[in-house]
Amino acid sequence: MDWLKKLASLLVIIGALNWGLVGLFGFNLVTEIFGSASTLTKVVYTLVGVSGLWMAVDLFKK
Known part of the structure; x- marks a missing residue:
C-alpha cells in the first residue's frame, strides 16, 4: 500500500500545482x-x- 500513498501524494501535488497555475x-x-x-x-x-x-483520511487516521 506504500505505492498507493506515493501515487496519491503525487496526484495531490499535481492538483495543487495546477490550481496554483x-x-x-x-x-x-x-x-x-x-x-x-x-x-x-x-x-x-x-x-x-x-x-x-x-x-x-490518512492524515486524520493517525
Whole structure:
C-alpha cells in the first residue's frame, strides 16, 4: 500500500500545482493537455479528488 500513498501524494501535488497555475495566471495545464471537456480530463480531476480524500483520511487516521 506504500505505492498507493506515493501515487496519491503525487496526484495531490499535481492538483495543487495546477490550481496554483489557475490562481496566478489563469492557466489550466490539465485542460491544455487533455482538452476542456474530454473524458481524460474528467478522469484526471477525479483521480486528484480521490487522492485528496485518501490523503485526508490518512492524515486524520493517525
